[in-house]
Amino acid sequence: MDVSLQKTVGFLVFIGIGLLLKVKFRQKEETTGIKKIILNLALPATIFIALLSVELKKELFLLPFLALILNLLLFFIFPFLLPLCGIKKDTSEYRTASLLIPSLAPGLSAFPFILEYLGDGALAKAAMADLGNKVFVLIILYIVAMNWFYKVHGASSSLHISKIRDLLKVLIAEPVNLFIIAALILLGFGYHLENLPVVFSETLKRLSLLMTPLVLLFIGLAVSIKKGQFQKIFSMLMLRAGTVILISTLFISLGNISFGTDRLIVLAFSLSACSFWPFAHIAAIGSREQQEGRKFKTFSNTLAINILALSFPMSIILILGMFSFGNAITKLPVLVIISVSLIFFGIAPGLFQKWRYSNKKNLVEKKYRPDFKNANAEA
DSSP, X not given: OOHHHHHHHHHHHHHHHHHHGGGTOOSHHHHHHHHHHIIIIIHHHHHHHHHHTSOOOGGGGGHHHHHHXXXXXXXXXXXXXXXXXXXXXXXXXXXXXXXXXXXXXXXXXXXXXXXXHHOHHHHHHHHHHHHHHHHIIXXXXXXXXXXXXXXXXXXXXXXXXXXXXXXXXXXXXXXXXXHHHHHHHHHHTTOOGGGSOHHHXXXXXXXXXXXXXXXXXXXXXXXXXXXXXXXXHHHHHHHHHHHHHHHHHHHHHHTTOOOHHHHHHHHHHHTOBOOSHHHHHXXXXXXXXXXXXXXXXXXXXXXXXXXXXXXXXXXXHHHHHHHHHXXXXXXXXXXXXXXXXXXXXXXXXXXXXXXXXXXXXXXXXHHHHHHHHHHHHHO
């Protein structure tokens, strides 16, 4: 069996163990505790080691801007695509999807697999790119969400500078970002992992070893797909996957990225699950609307939760599938075919539903038309 396929099977076994352990982790707080260990300990340690294992090059500092461009392209493109998934314009569902779909959460859904399949150097590049994504989900999407809130309720727009300042503090104070900043400073002074005290480096290495098993167990424990809104969300996420692969193909082509590993990094990062941060903005605005007794809702909390619930497993399946095929999947014609196929599968359910509705409407009209004519004749 191919090594990549063996790794994929091993990962799926860990996810299966997580599913079996769901009966033991019945409290949401228990699963949240595992997530906090990953994001606050294992992931920062892993990224710190990865950055200190590579040479500091100016190209690394371009990666956050490329990630931000990806976010912005998704943000501006997707509102035009949402009606194809059965989401009506200018509704709470439309605004919710528009806010969540462009966001990325590579920490839990992409980084473990980039590390396992591609190594420390690849993870360092992905971690740097995530800085641009963090600015987008924390700052830009907050501003967008508040503007929509004021627009829906006809209130005067007065964004709280203090809130934006608080979000900037959160951005800087996140353990992952603190470790990235610390690693970049050490690299700037010429320090690498082997230059650090053994106690420090060994502790970080042992923490790093926790990441992949914990993430895979967390996936099994956290996955919970609900039936409601499944078709719409499935369509949106398939359309999202196809769109990001198409954008990634454009980046690869324009950037002349010929190395297979770099192409896989771009694809894995782009296929990350939707981020939790836009949901945090949605929940905060929902709480404010409830306190103020607002009749109309800017966002749909239920749809946001369901998008996050389905986004995570779908993202993992796509990323694992991509790594299983390796460099064979990174050829530009192959990527275009995959992208078009995913976009088709995203659009197809909505088109089929419209076709069924149209047929049903025609049958009803045919059934009652004779009675209508007879009634007119008698009159």
